[in-house]
Amino acid sequence: MIIAIDGPAASGKGTLARRLAARFGLRHLDTGLTYRAVAAAMLAAGADLDDAEQAADFAENVDLSELDRTTLSAHGIGEAASRIAVVPAVRRVLVERQKSFAAAPPGAVLDGRDIGTVVCPKADVKFYVTASRDVRARRRFEEIRAGGGSLGLEAVYDDLARRDARDSARSDSPLAKADDAHLLDTSDLDIETALSKAVDIVEGVLNA
Numbered sequence: 612m613i614i615a616i617d618g619p620a621a622s623g624k625g626t627l628a629r630r631l632a633a634r635f636g637l638r639h640l641d642t643g644l645t646y647r648a649v650a651a652a653m654l655a656a657g658a659d660l661d662d663a664e665q666a667a668d669f670a671e672n673v674d675l676s677e678l679d680r681t682t683l684s685a686h687g688i689g690e691a692a693s694r695i696a697v698v699p700a701v702r703r704v705l706v707e708r709q710k711s712f713a714a715a716p717p718g719a720v721l722d723g724r725d726i727g728t729v730v731c732p733k734a735d736v737k738f739y740v741t742a743s744r745d746v747r748a749r750r751r752f753e754e755i756r757a758g759g760g761s762l763g764l765e766a767v768y769d770d771l772a773r774r775d776a777r778d779s780a781r782s783d784s785p786l787a788k789a790d791d792a793h794l795l796d797t798s799d800l801d802i803e804t805a806l807s808k809a810v811d812i813v814e815g816v817l818n819a
């Protein structure tokens with residue numbers, strides 16, 4: 612069983628992916644963290660983020676076995692990740708590594724931007740999770756505040772707008788809904804309601 616979940620930043624896809632994985636006993640990979648891990652390794656080594664060949668080397672060699680969400684969620688790492696994520700050679704390497712993760716038993720939930728379209732086009736179930744930018748900015752703002760950060764709501768909104776534009780406009784594997792993905796708009800849904808809708812859909816597929 613492979614479940615593919617795509618959507619923009621702060622749409623709720625990560626939480627949904629973790630909860631679905633726990634519920635159905637599947638492994639989980641947040642593919643955003645794989646791009647972040649490459650960016651973090653390059654930043655730590657003082658490498659040039661615009662050097663495509665070097666970036667692909669880092670993508671081959673970075674350890675993906677222990678992705679630390681807390682360290683990797685730093686704002687600067689997210690910015691650097693979105694820059695190296697436009698490099699086709701980096702994407703080729705990471706997509707292969709993500710496919711291997713998905714192929715291992717007993718199955719997996721992967722979340723990202725191109726899972727249903729590129730990484731797992733034959734996934735058993737696909738979701739495209741989204742929410743209005745206002746709602747996503749408010750969620751991200753609350754998260755940052757809960758973590759002790761002090762970025763203003765307007766700055767968070769502008770940052771999301773920039774990230775959305777970069778993720779959707781790149782020529783290689785832009786953020787997109789697969790034709791056969793179930794659309795889940797979480798603008799007016801809390802996580803429990805979104806989860807229960809998603810569980811119903813997965814169970815429908817399992818029982819088909």
Ligand code: DC
Nearest residue numbers: 642643644646692693696723724725
């Ligand atoms: O979801 P996130 O913020 O952790 O993702 C970090 C960056 O990686 C973001 O700019 C989008 C990019 N990304 C991608 O291009 N493809 C994926 N499958 C996952 C993330």
